[in-house]
Amino acid sequence: MDNVLEIKDLRISFASDGKRVEVVGGISINVPKGKIIGVVGESGCGKTVTALSVMRLIPEPPGKIDSGEIIFDGADLLHYSDRDMRSIRGNRISMIFQEPISSLNPVFTVGNQIEEALSTHLNLSKQERKERVLELLTLVGIPAPQRRMHNYPHEMSGGMSQRVMIAMALACNPEVLIADEPTTALDVTIQAGILELINDLRVKMGMAVLLITHDLGIIAEVADEVYVMYAGKVVEHGYTADIFREPHHPYTVGLLNSVPGLQENKEMLNAIPGVVPSPDNFPDGCRFQDRCPLVIDKCRTDEPLLEQVGNAHTAACWRRAEVKKIEN
Amino acid sequence: MSVKELIKIEKLKKYFPIKSGIISRVSNYVKAVDGIDLSIPEGQTIGLVGESGCGKTTLGKTILKLLEPTSGEIIFENNNITHLSASKMRPFRREMQIVFQDPYGSLNPRMKVESIVSEGLVIHNILSGKDRKDFIRELMRTVGLREDALSRYPHEFSGGQRQRIAIARALALKPKFIVCDEPISALDVSVQAQIINLFIELQEKFKLTYLFISHDLRVVRHISDKVAVMYLGKIVEISPSKELYKNPLHPYTQILISCVPIADPSRKRVKTVLKGDVPSPINPPFGCSFHPRCPIAVEKCKTVEPELRDVGSDHLVSCHLV
Numbered sequence: 047m048d049n050v051l052e053i054k055d056l057r058i059s060f061a062s063d064g065k066r067v068e069v070v071g072g073i074s075i076n077v078p079k080g081k082i083i084g085v086v087g088e089s090g091c092g093k094t095v096t097a098l099s100v101m102r103l104i105p106e107p108p109g110k111i112d113s114g115e116i117i118f119d120g121a122d123l124l125h126y127s128d129r130d131m132r133s134i135r136g137n138r139i140s141m142i143f144q145e146p147i148s149s150l151n152p153v154f155t156v157g158n159q160i161e162e163a164l165s166t167h168l169n170l171s172k173q174e175r176k177e178r179v180l181e182l183l184t185l186v187g188i189p190a191p192q193r194r195m196h197n198y199p200h201e202m203s204g205g206m207s208q209r210v211m212i213a214m215a216l217a218c219n220p221e222v223l224i225a226d227e228p229t230t231a232l233d234v235t236i237q238a239g240i241l242e243l244i245n246d247l248r249v250k251m252g253m254a255v256l257l258i259t260h261d262l263g264i265i266a267e268v269a270d271e272v273y274v275m276y277a278g279k280v281v282e283h284g285y286t287a288d289i290f291r292e293p294h295h296p297y298t299v300g301l302l303n304s305v306p307g308l309q310e311n312k313e314m315l316n317a318i319p320g321v322v323p324s325p326d327n328f329p330d331g332c333r334f335q336d337r338c339p340l341v342i343d344k345c346r347t348d349e350p351l352l353e354q355v356g357n358a359h360t361a362a363c364w365r366r367a368e369v370k371k372i373e374n
Numbered sequence: 375m376s377v378k379e380l381i382k383i384e385k386l387k388k389y390f391p392i393k394s395g396i397i398s399r400v401s402n403y404v405k406a407v408d409g410i411d412l413s414i415p416e417g418q419t420i421g422l423v424g425e426s427g428c429g430k431t432t433l434g435k436t437i438l439k440l441l442e443p444t445s446g447e448i449i450f451e452n453n454n455i456t457h458l459s460a461s462k463m464r465p466f467r468r469e470m471q472i473v474f475q476d477p478y479g480s481l482n483p484r485m486k487v488e489s490i491v492s493e494g495l496v497i498h499n500i501l502s503g504k505d506r507k508d509f510i511r512e513l514m515r516t517v518g519l520r521e522d523a524l525s526r527y528p529h530e531f532s533g534g535q536r537q538r539i540a541i542a543r544a545l546a547l548k549p550k551f552i553v554c555d556e557p558i559s560a561l562d563v564s565v566q567a568q569i570i571n572l573f574i575e576l577q578e579k580f581k582l583t584y585l586f587i588s589h590d591l592r593v594v595r596h597i598s599d600k601v602a603v604m605y606l607g608k609i610v611e612i613s614p615s616k617e618l619y620k621n622p623l624h625p626y627t628q629i630l631i632s633c634v635p636i637a638d639p640s641r642k643r644v645k646t647v648l649k650g651d652v653p654s655p656i657n658p659p660f661g662c663s664f665h666p667r668c669p670i671a672v673e674k675c676k677t678v679e680p681e682l683r684d685v686g687s688d689h690l691v692s693c694h695l696v
Contacts, residue, residue, distance in 0.1 A: 203652075233426055234633040235647070235648040238635075238647050239648070261635060263592075263637045267636070267639070304566065305563065306595065317564060319568070322562070
């Protein structure tokens with residue numbers, strides 16, 4: 047398949063109290079052209095750090111990309127100079143963040159901020175830029191764009207600000223859009239609109255989307271493929287339908303069971319016991335061992351690697367054959 | 375069968391004045407809670423859902439009299455507490471507690487967990503010395519924390535553990551009623567399930583009554599006996615939760631339910647996406663406040679405000695077209 051972006055065996059660590067703590071431990075993610083790739087996991091699993099590393103936005107120090115490659119357009123982004131990276135960032139790869147309101151600059155109008163992206167990367171006249179801003183605001187579904195482009199961020203609601211962020215990210219027709227929890231801060235009604243917008247735009251513009259979220263519901267609705275991350279590792283990967291129909295990692299099963307549906311009644315949820323281990327204290331062997339219902343001695347000593355469990359479906363678990371048993 | 379009502383509120387209003395000009399003249403009001411009737415039976419959970427800015431948190435705080443109501447009545451166990459002075463209110467404060475959304479902001483970082491949890495006991499002068507210590511230790515086990523947590527500070531705990539501390543603090547005074555204001559939305563998915571389970575367990579153990587505020591319909595459905603949907607300071611639909619999710623009648627409720635992402639990729643649903651944002655609660659639209667965004671609005675909706683009326687099987691809805 048034609049991948050626009052390939053993350054290969056990426057390792058990232060941060061300095062903490064004089065020690066180096068590895069927060070992303072050798073993950074590989076492929077983003078094919080025109081697809082929505084979901085990355086799901088809890089806080090601290092390394093999903094945001096991974097996204098930031100693609101944009102080369104990890105603060106160094108204290109962060110450091112220890113090894114791995116990020117292949118975009120045939121070249122490794124990790125070897126780009128700052129100047130070359132600037133010509134990619136916001137132009138061919140762009141990113142939207144969780145908090146739309148704090149991501150916008152409060153002292154410039156939203157039209158101004160979108161124009162900035164255009165003037166940085168494209169050679170357009172002032173008139174052309176203005177037309178493009180209007181076109182983008184219309185594209186992301188902002189009513190009365192003529193008037194809205196002169197608004198300041200504080201005059202807009204959360205949903206509207208996120209639309210502006212998306213308009214800004216799309217300004218230069220990126221090939222890859224990285225969306226880090228784009229709807230977490232928004233109401234469900236607004237969330238549905240933003241997800242629909244992202245989905246429409248990838249169809250219209252053929253861009254690939256790397257969608258980072260903690261909500262399996264969102265993954266189920268829009269993602270083509272899913273990577274499930276836990277404590278800095280990818281523990282399961284496959285097509286969305288396969289993962290939901292037949293999860294092969296106990297953590298994925300636990301996540302699926304933790305989400306209350308709209309169907310069942312008041313009864314106990316099957317919560318995953320315990321908490322995510324902290325990066326300076328990852329156990330040997332499988333990192334999920336202390337919370338896993340299927341744990342055996344081997345899990346405490348040997349680290350499981352991603353193994354094939356189906357068509358383009360991999361899971362990192364010694365007991366992947368037994369996982370079906372936990373579902374009741 | 376009649377169930378005892380623990381809390382009953384009648385025509386409750388909470389307006390926040392907007393001051394403008396150099397003499398700070400009150401120019402208008404934000405109508406955060408605009409005439410709400412609600413009764414909460416003992417031992418049950420009422421879920422309260424709505425978008426941000428609909429007034430759900432203000433309602434919770436006004437019921438507890440953490441905010442002074444503008445008008446209306448609050449009746450707690452047949453006592454009208456609406457106009458009680460702070461000192462007369464004090465015995466009632468023991469009976470009603472709140473758990474906040476953000477466990478990072480709601481615990482004093484300079485206090486040890488023991489002081490945080492026992493503060494209420496000190497203020498109300500309940501138990502002392504060893505008895506108090508034993509009681510607090512027992513409480514920590516009840517909420518699923520270790521005893522040694524007592525001598526530590528809030529920053530040493532994760533979000534889920536902090537929320538357990540906040541719950542222990544709320545339980546210390548053996549309240550009858552707890553307002554849970556988005557208690558799990560700041561937590562991770564797997565931890566959310568643990569905390570929901572804890573709330574359900576505690577309710578059974580201590581016969582607690584909850585007002586459970588959340589924007590997440592999945593969670594509300596899971597924990598509530600009855601669900602109220604709020605829009606712009608008013609309840610637009612209220613019904614037993616099973617009935618509400620099976621048979622939502624108000625167009626707003628229908629849209630809210632259709633927007634919830636379901637963790638099942640094989641289920642392709644038709645989503646109705648709401649146009650526009652929630653209107654300002656300063657100047658709510660005339661007639662039905664939902665009409666500018668309503669897909670089925672007719673002329674009448676623009677002029678006449680619908681009443682909340684019973685449509686059978688304890689299901690109340692305020693819409694002209696039902």
